[in-house]
Each structure stands twice: as structure tokens, then as C-alpha cells.
Amino acid sequence: MDKITFTHENEEELDPLISNKKIIVNHVMSRNIDSGIFNAILGYFNQFGSTEFEHITSIAPIVDAHIYHYHRPHLEEKLLPNSVCTVHHDLDDPDPWHAKFRFIPRYMEACAVICLNNTQKEILITQGLPSDKLHVVPHGYHAEYLKPKSSIVEASHKNAGSRKITLGIASRRYGRRVKGEAYLLELAKRLDPEHFNFIFVGQDRTLSTIAMRNLGYEAIAYERLPYRMFQSFYNAIDILLMCSSYEGGPANTPEALATGTPMFSSCLGMPKDVIINEKNGLFLTLDPDYDAQKIMDICVYRPEKLENIVQNAQQIVNSALTWEQSIKGNLKAYKDICNSSNFLK
Numbered sequence: 001m002d003k004i005t006f007t008h009e010n011e012e013e014l015d016p017l018i019s020n021k022k023i024i025v026n027h028v029m030s031r032n033i034d035s036g037i038f039n040a041i042l043g044y045f046n047q048f049g050s051t052e053f054e055h056i057t058s059i060a061p062i063v064d065a066h067i068y069h070y071h072r073p074h075l076e077e078k079l080l081p082n083s084v085c086t087v088h089h090d091l092d093d094p095d096p097w098h099a100k101f102r103f104i105p106r107y108m109e110a111c112a113v114i115c116l117n118n119t120q121k122e123i124l125i126t127q128g129l130p131s132d133k134l135h136v137v138p139h140g141y142h143a144e145y146l147k148p149k150s151s152i153v154e155a156s157h158k159n160a161g162s163r164k165i166t167l168g169i170a171s172r173r174y175g176r177r178v179k180g181e182a183y184l185l186e187l188a189k190r191l192d193p194e195h196f197n198f199i200f201v202g203q204d205r206t207l208s209t210i211a212m213r214n215l216g217y218e219a220i221a222y223e224r225l226p227y228r229m230f231q232s233f234y235n236a237i238d239i240l241l242m243c244s245s246y247e248g249g250p251a252n253t254p255e256a257l258a259t260g261t262p263m264f265s266s267c268l269g270m271p272k273d274v275i276i277n278e279k280n281g282l283f284l285t286l287d288p289d290y291d292a293q294k295i296m297d298i299c300v301y302r303p304e305k306l307e308n309i310v311q312n313a314q315q316i317v318n319s320a321l322t323w324e325q326s327i328k329g330n331l332k333a334y335k336d337i338c339n340s341s342n343f344l345k
Contacts, residue, residue, distance in 0.1 A: 022054045023054070024064075024065045024066050024067070025045075025055050025056070025065065025066065025068075026057075026062050026067070026069065027042055027055060027056070027058070028060070028069065028072075028076075029058070029059050029072060030059065030070065030072040030073070030075035030076055031059065031072060031075055037251065042055070044140070044324075047324075047327075048323060049327045049328075049330065049331050052331070053067075053331065053334060061080055066082060067334055068080045069085075069086070070106070071085075071086055071088065073106035073107070074103045079109040079110055082342075083111055084110060084112045084113070084114065084330075084337070085103075085106060086113075086330075087107075087124075088248050089248045090248050091120055092123070092246060092268075093246040095246075100123075104127050107124060107127075107129055108128070111133060111336075111337045111340070112133050112135060112336060113134050113135070114137050114329075114330060115134055115136045115137070116248050117249075117269050117270045117273050118272075119268065119269070119272055121136055135333045137321075137326055138249075138253070138254060138273070138326065139251050139253070139254055139270070139321075139326060140323035140324070141254040141255045141257075141258045141320055141321075141322060143258075145227055145230060146230060147231065147258070148258070148259060148260045149235055149259055149261070149314070164194075164197050165195060165196050165197075165238045165239065165299045165300075166196075166236060166239075167196055167197070167237065167238070167239050168199045168200075168237030168238075168239065168241065169201070169243075170200075170201040171201075171202045171242075171250060172203040172205075173203065173205050173207060173208055179243070179245075180244050180286070183245075183286055184208070184241075184243055185211055186288035187243070187288045188212055188217065189215060190289060191296065192300070193216035193217045195296075195300050196217065196299070199219070199220055199221075199233065199236055199237055200219070200220070200222070201221070201222045201223075201230075201233055202221075203224075204223065206223060208221065209221040234255065234261050235259075238262075238310075239262050239264050239299075240256040240263045240264070240265075241265075242271060243265070243284055243286065244268070245266070245286070246268065247268050250269060250270065253269070253270040253271055253320075254320040255320075257274060257317060257319055258317055259317070260314035260317045261313060262280060263275060263282075263313075264281060264295065265281065265283065265284060266283070266286055267284070267285075271283075276312075279312050280312040281309065282294065282298065282309070
């Protein structure tokens with residue numbers, strides 16, 4: 001059922017001529033903007049990717065690094081040799097900050113481009129990038145903290161028709177509504193508080209909780225939930241709702257996969273690679289009338305459909321990459337560069 005093309009398998013070894021020393025990878029941030037997500041990802045590089053490589057993070061490129069990994073390449077006028085870029089955003093996002101024309105020239109200069117999903121790869125191919133330098137490496141999950149749901153949690157789904165279904169949302173609430181806040185409100189108006197409740201995790205999600213309560217729903221929010229507590233969030237929800245208009249990841253996709261939590265998601269980003277519609281999840285059309293009717297049918301009128309979706313979601317928990325595996329996918333791109341004829345010239 002897994003549809004992601006992983007690129008961390010069959011790793012190449014470093015050329016013997018360069019394997020006797022660590023290769024310096026400079027993670028270039030290009031601007032001094034604090035980001036909890038970037039800080040976490042860069043921490044995983046140091047944790048899981050330091051056997052053959054030394055990772056150094058800086059705002060501007062340092063002198064004499066072997067590989068330059070740019071995370072905001074659109075802020076650069078030109079990339080240095082032996083460069084890698086990660087596509088952290090949705091390439092169709094209309095926000096001027098994320099406009100494709102700002103990124104494509106830099107991607108063209110890179111030796112390798114890390115995509116988080118296959119849609120990004122397909123778009124970049126249409127923009128003229130060669131497929132052999134595009135690596136699909138999804139975000140991972142922290143295997144120390146997230147596990148498949150227990151049998152006790154699984155058993156509760158058998159009573160789905162006679163209890164409220166808990167919809168979970170794990171994302172920050174953004175002012176420009178890219179996470180689907182307007183759609184969520186319209187969807188909630190068309191669902192039934194007698195059959196559903198909400199749990200939110202993320203900054204400013206108290207506002208979402210207030211909106212749901214005003215519509216008659218039971219709803220709670222955790223604006224700051226430590227990652228070690230995320231298992232309890234997934235245990236408490238029946239469905240992860242992801243209604244973004246644009247998405248590169250999101251990071252909650254591997255978490256839902258790893259815990260066996262079905263996703264009802266817009267058809268984009270990583271969910272597009274892993275959901276088989278109405279088999280292990282549901283693709284939302286972002287038409288609240290249609291989607292509410294479909295969700296009511298699956299969860300309320302024919303709860304055996306939800307039970308089947310839950311069972312299928314639990315069968316593919318191993319399809320999610322851990323962060324260690326995700327970092328290895330990045331290391332594969334580095335090794336390709338290290339073993340090229342132009343390296344260290």
C-alpha cells in the first residue's frame with residue numbers, strides 16, 4: 001500500500017580516496033530566522049549523520065566546506081560548488097515568498113535536490129531539472145517516542161458507531177490560512193457535534209478550539225505539547241485531519257503513519273504519496289459540503305468503513321521513515337556528490 005519512492009536504500013560507500021577523513025557539510029540558512037522545525041532537523045543530521053560527515057550550520061557559507069546544503073536557496077544569488085537544496089515548501093504555493101521563479105535557478109545550480117514528496121519531483125522535472133539529481137526523501141518521525149497504537153486503542157474503533165469520533169489537527173494556526181482554517185470552520189458547520197469532537201495541537205490553536213466550541217463541539221487545544229507526549233495525542237484521536245491548501249510535508253504525516261492513525265487529508269504533499277482513497281484514509285476535496293457528507297457516511301452512517309480504514313492504516317505503520325532513515329536518504333545524495341568526478345577538484 002506504500003507509494004513513496006524512498007532513496008535511502010542501497011547506499012553507496014564513499015570513494016576510498018576520501019573515506020579516510022570526515023566530509024564537512026555546511027548547512028547554510030541564508031538568513032538569521034529562528035525556526036524550531038529547522039533546528040530539530042539539523043539536530044537529526046548531527047545525531048544520525050555524523051559517522052562519515054561533519055555537519056556545521058551557519059547563516060552564510062563557511063570557507064572550504066566539502067558540501068553546501070542550502071535550506072533557503074532562494075535567498076542566495078548563486079550557489080557554491082557541490083551544493084544540495086531541500087524543497088521545504090509546496091512549489092504551487094502562491095505566496096510570493098515561495099514563488100517557483102525564486103527557487104528554480106538555484107535548484108538548477110545544485111548537484112542534488114532533496115524533495116519531500118513525489119509531487120515536488122514531478123513539478124521540478126517539468127521545470128527542466130534532470131530526474132537523476134532529484135531525491136525523494138520524506139520527513140521522518142522519532143522512533144523513540146512514537147509507536148503503533150496499542151490493542152486497547154485499536155479496539156475502541158469497533159464501537160465507532162456508538163461514540164464520538166475524535167478528529168485531531170496537529171499544526172500551527174497561520175494567519176494567512178494556509179492550514180485550512182476557513183475550510184475547517186465551514187466543514188465543522190456541516191458535521192454534527194453529537195458525533196464528533198476535536199483535539200488541536202499547535203501554536204494559536206486555542207482560537208480553533210474556541211471556534212469549535214461556539215459551534216457546539218467538545219474541543220481542547222495543546223499549544224505547546226512536548227514531542228515525547230505526541231503518542232498520547234495520536235492515541236486520543238481516531239483521525240488526523242489535514243486540510244492545508246499548500247504543504248511540503250507536513251511533519252505530522254510520518255507520525256500518523258507510524259502510529260497507525262488514518263489521515264483525512266487534502267490531496268497534496270506527503271499524504272498524496274501514502275493515502276489510497278477510502279482504503280487507508282480519505283482525500284478531502286476542500287469542498288466542505290461534499291467532504292462533510294463523505295465523512296458522515298464513513299464515520300457515522302457506515303462505521304464499518306471507518307473500521308476497515310483503521311485496519312488498513314495499521315497495516316502500513318512500517319512505511320514511515322524514522323528520522324534516522326530520512327537522514328540516510330540525505331547522506332545518499334552527499335555520497336553521490338562525493339563519488340562524482342568533480343568532487344575535491
